[in-house]
Amino acid sequence: MKKVEVHFLGGAGTVTGSKFYLQTDEIGILVDCGVFQGTKEIRQQNWKSLPIDVPSIDYVLLTHGHLDHCGYLPLLVKQGFKGTVLGTAPTLAIAEIILKDSAKIHEEEAEKANKEGYSRHKPALPLYDKLDVERTLRLFKAIEEGEDVVLAQNYRACFKYNGHIIGSTFIELSIYDKTLVFSGDVGRLKDDLLDAPKQPEWADYLFVESTYGNKDHPEEDLENLFRDLVQRTIENRGALIIPSFAVERLQSLMYLLWKLYQKNKIPNLPIFVDSPMGVNVLEVFEAFPKWHKLSEQEYNNMCSHVSLVSSYRETWETIDDPRPKIVIAGSGMVTGGRVLTYLKQLLDERSATVLLVGYQAEGTRGRKLLEGENEIKFFGKYVPVKAKVEHLESLSAHADQSELLHWMQRIKNIPEKVFLVHGEESAQNSFKTKISESYGWHCHIPALYEVVELYV
Template structure:
């Protein structure tokens, strides 16, 4: 096997929709199958037909369970894919939670659009349904970390720990003694809940994420920053809203808030964690204790300290609670979830503080807030922005530029091909320049739907 085609179906020139098809003369392997998010013209890609019939793909490998890496799996299965979907056990459990939640949201939005008549379509349809998700879950195949698994005549692969979120890994594939590495999303070395990412030592072909390829996260004391903003919220008798990704970021924020209360650095005020999906992910920390570094006794105390909201009626009780309070709610980019209910009621109050603690993709409400939007459209209505908006970059789950350069530092022989993916153009170009100037590596930035052929015998 000398020929390898790589099809860049997603996360090429943008941060979301990760999908990379590897094609040889005998195999087609899809790495990640994520949903596009953000700007409307990018989201519309989710409705486009597959370039290759899904029935002709033998296997899917997922790096981790975030929606932009697994969110299109139910549509792939509905459209004919029947092979195994491989990932680590915690990644597949996270994916299950994320996909079930996503399907419910799509079904509810289609129903709401039909009832309220704000869709251009006479009969709005969901992108996929819970039934599609159930068919997808039947194909999940957990693979132990660090275990080499055969996948066809010329290919084997393994998952290696990568931080970022529970279960996340980078993928090493070997084709005819050529090593192909997919970074997935690289975590941070000082994550409060996860161990530092492992590093690849060989990569003939490297796919490297570049979300923060143009910046380094500020070196600040995140606990002190949270303490400052929460105490300011109390002085103003307001509400501190922390939109959080339900997977990992919500649990990390909960842990940091619990530590502040325990150390008497903030008062014992009401703290609400409002995300049914986040609660389900929180349960996974007890099921997979060897995948994180949170002591189980701390975990149990944290759960007792913070009020976790499951029922939607309790969301309204939290809103009506007149006391100063902290609300941690999904979603992290304000693209959906319970946080929108809070914002619909509290965004127009100057005593509200919104702490953005994760990446805000272009076209999302979170990015609009960061860029100074004076109003947000929520549930079909425009809400004026009077709240204070603060970004806390140091809580990001993505490696920054320096940490990405460190992550590839054990690769002694320059890769024959380096593809920068999962980043916006300015971030990708900045990382490209760094890699070329500091390491002398030749870097490529593929375009959406581009196909590149590689002669592996020349690597």
């Protein structure tokens, strides 16, 4: 039998930073390569070199293009990685957009910190820059969904549609006679833009996300909720600010608001989409129509219904626009992006409403807003929270507990072990119990940097 060492370099004990390294005598494979987000303590992990021999990694396999699954790639290259990064064509297109945007943000934040002197680092440096990203993109290689990719003799990978964002997949990794399944982030059974996830049918070892392992998403009446939010915005002559992930969530919100207007559920209120990255992602939707449900006409009508904000000057013009308005801006957990400018200016206005529409990781500004903090820090200064804060869970792109159990139900065998990753402690403990009750499978919750030996 052959030994495989699995190093849990991220996505363990936390929702972010997914990185699972498989080390064998013949090949080194890293599944996902994300940055840590959230508390300062966990973000500081991004500045440390990985506790493995990075140049010995032959392949990085990307489940999808979100920052917490691909955002560490430039740092991997800086540490000596010269292998190949494999993912579906839309995943690599999304990853390119996200990495370029991330590098720009890191450079701008370092420049701002040096100019205003609020960093204790002299000088403050970006985590990585645009040149690091360019070096990384040269290693990208697109693969087809559903096709076997030979990595080496007795090593094959297959990327299968899982409906989380455009291009996203789970990965079946065949090593000799064993199949290791990495769920990536599993999407919803019912989604306006994407098809239901495919399901694995065999898994000797299963690595499954547990973001919502302890709960089911509520059945929310989105039409009436948005109608009420828009009505309040009009009455208050204020702004409805929606921090949004640029990939999928932003497009879903655009689609939802367009459909509500079509149905006469909401008036023709100005809708500003202020996310350069989100606009770039729209182009990915246009380039890969087979990966989503929108027809060309629906796509065009949806885009024409909103005003796309491109320059930072237009951001300020939107803030100063006295009309009641809806603003959708990145980022979804209020960790960076254009939404920071809107909230720094409008969070202390009682006429404003902030609508959080996705998972908010520990330590993020989004989580602090969700938990009712009285003031939030932006660029070294605190802003009082006077705006009303609302939260919607049903727009999440992550499968909930029932959907995750459904995703696993077609597995014919009993896995030798199930690893619960990409989740907070309470969610993982609850999910572990639920899997044991439902299927009788043995689950393990790995710690960050834990190493587990498997035999194939």
